[in-house]
Amino acid sequence: MTQKAAVxxxxxxxxxxxxxxxxxxxxxxxxxxxxFYWHETHLNRSRPVPAPTTSPEMRNxxxxxxxxxxQIHSDIRSSQKQMxxxxxxxxxxxxxxxxxxxxxxxxxxxxxxxxxxxxILFDPGFxxxxxxxxxxxxxxxVPAVWLTNGKAIELKDKRYVSQHVVSVMRESGLWDxxxxxxxxxxxxxxxxxxxxxxxxxxxxxxxxxxFALNRGPLGEPLDRLNVxxxxxxxxxxxxxxxxxxxxxxxxxxxxxxxxxxxxIGMDIDSTRDTRFTLRAPADxxxxxxxxxxxxxxxxxxxxIEVKSLIGEMRILLRSDPVTGEDVSVVLGRGKxxxxxxxxxxxxxxxxxxxxxxxxxxxxxxxxxxxxxxxxVAVNDHPLVALDSLSLPTxxxxxxxxxVQDSLTGVGEARSVRMICTPLQKx
Numbered sequence: 001m002t003q004k005a006a007v008x009x010x011x012x013x014x015x016x017x018x019x020x021x022x023x024x025x026x027x028x029x030x031x032x033x034x035x036f037y038w039h040e041t042h043l044n045r046s047r048p049v050p051a052p053t054t055s056p057e058m059r060n061x062x063x064x065x066x067x068x069x070x071q072i073h074s075d076i077r078s079s080q081k082q083m084x085x086x087x088x089x090x091x092x093x094x095x096x097x098x099x100x101x102x103x104x105x106x107x108x109x110x111x112x113x114x115x116x117x118x119x120i121l122f123d124p125g126f127x128x129x130x131x132x133x134x135x136x137x138x139x140x141x142v143p144a145v146w147l148t149n150g151k152a153i154e155l156k157d158k159r160y161v162s163q164h165v166v167s168v169m170r171e172s173g174l175w176d177x178x179x180x181x182x183x184x185x186x187x188x189x190x191x192x193x194x195x196x197x198x199x200x201x202x203x204x205x206x207x208x209x210x211f212a213l214n215r216g217p218l219g220e221p222l223d224r225l226n227v228x229x230x231x232x233x234x235x236x237x238x239x240x241x242x243x244x245x246x247x248x249x250x251x252x253x254x255x256x257x258x259x260x261x262x263x264i265g266m267d268i269d270s271t272r273d274t275r276f277t278l279r280a281p282a283d284x285x286x287x288x289x290x291x292x293x294x295x296x297x298x299x300x301x302x303x304i305e306v307k308s309l310i311g312e313m314r315i316l317l318r319s320d321p322v323t324g325e326d327v328s329v330v331l332g333r334g335k336x337x338x339x340x341x342x343x344x345x346x347x348x349x350x351x352x353x354x355x356x357x358x359x360x361x362x363x364x365x366x367x368x369x370x371x372x373x374x375x376v377a378v379n380d381h382p383l384v385a386l387d388s389l390s391l392p393t394x395x396x397x398x399x400x401x402x403v404q405d406s407l408t409g410v411g412e413a414r415s416v417r418m419i420c421t422p423l424q425k426x
Contacts, residue, residue: 060216062103062117063095063240066209067144068229069124070132082229083136089233090118095240099143101176101190107216115247118212118240121224123147130161134169143174147186150179198222211292213243231258238264246293252399252418254278254289263291263401268419278403280311280411286404287411290319291420294399298392299370299423302399306331307415308360311405317369318397325394329367329376329384331357336376336383342390352383370423 070079087097095116106113120137122129125148137144146169152160161169169175170189178188178198186198205221212225227236238255242262246252254276255264266274280287294300298318306313312332319326324344330337334357338350356363356379366377372391376384399420405411 060107060113060214061115061245062098062113062119062214063212063243064100064119064121064214064222064224065212065240066121066123066224066226067133068227069122069126070129072128074132074229076132079132079229080136082233083133084140085233086227086231086236087136087140087142089237090240093237093241097142097144099174099176099190100145101188101192101194101196102143104196116240116244120144121147124149125161126159127161130165137174138172141174143176145176145178145188147178147180147188149181150187151181153179211243212240213245213292228258238262241265242292244293245295246291246297246420246422249419249421250293252291252294252420261289263289263293263399265291265293265420275415275417277412277414278401278416280403280405285406285411286402288400288402290398290400292398294420296395296397297399297420297422298395298397300368300399301421301423302365302367303419304365304367305362305415305417306365306413307362309357309363309403309413310359311403311411313413314402314404315367316400316402317367318392318394319400320392320394320397322396323394325392325397326400327369327374327389329365329374331363331365331378333357333359336378338374338376338384338386340389349386349388350384354378354381354383356381368423 067083070076090097093116095118096114097118097120098113100119100121103113103117103119105111120142122133122144125146130146146166148160148166149157153163153166156162166177170177170191173191176188176190178186180186184201186203187195188198189195203222205223208222208224209226211223214223225239231239235257238257239262242255242257242264244265246265249268250265251268251270251274253264253266253272253274255262261278266272278287278289300317302315304315309331312330314328314330316326316328319328324341326341328339328341330339331354334353334355336350336352336354336357337348339346339348341347363379366375366380368375369389372387372389374384374386374389375382401413401418403411403413
């Protein structure tokens, strides 16, 4: 007969020490797994490999983004969160982050840049900005340029990072570090311990801050876009896409950024709603906007679908307000007109009747301009064929759109869809 008392533990016995070694091993294993996960997802987060670019026209194009400084009253966690959102949104849209030294080296060596190459810039480089954003960029493995006051660092100004921090940043491989002083070139040190100089008296264009896109050749002052701290991630992405050069078939649409209309170019297979409506403001007789991405695009084919038009729609091609040049096609009630402006003087080249253009009735217009030639058709009815255009003297022309109504002041083009296709030169 089995003695139960011999096998059952006494209620007073303490077995906690029996499992102490097992619990220690368990927690060590869990800590090891957690450390490995953190290491792989943070320290070893690989930078996206840019897709190869074969188009020679694109090799010199890159965006330069000057990120906002972190103010004393700013919330550090909110600023870090916003920076993470900006970077994630740009990467999702296909942007690739490179060091400025890498970009300039590729341009100099004739290596094509990815279409959406972006360089992040901090200037001036204050300590609070470093403490806020550097951990985010390190975690996401995103390179950037740090420009700071060299003299202030020498004097150990507490508002700026220390020389030790600068050295650590450069050795990390994620930073170009530049030092500047008044009326002197900016000296930039790279991760490879090389030094290059930006600009003569200043590396920036006189009005730098408004545009992000830079195009070669080397040696010219750079543009930079001052990123607004109030921009959402969608605002920033759209603002950069506004400047995206049109290379192939592109939908020319409209996007509001912080309450302002911007012309934006989107891929032909975009899933976004690409139709837009343009109205003349109540206090004006016309409304207009332009597409920065069509800068220098002189020969194009345009397909324009309009659901409803009140007043006139004017499509300006090769439009350069500085030189006073453009070729405009005016679509209005029952007519189509072609005008040409040279040295701010306009002349009418053709006016033809077009019964297909009637208020509130849909129509489709096709425009093709190449060299001295222009052709216009509405609803597949050829209307204009000219071969007497003046060749543009500027390579800064863009496509613009204007709606107006000189009679009632209520110009409106509703549900417009525009497809732009560059025409290759022979």
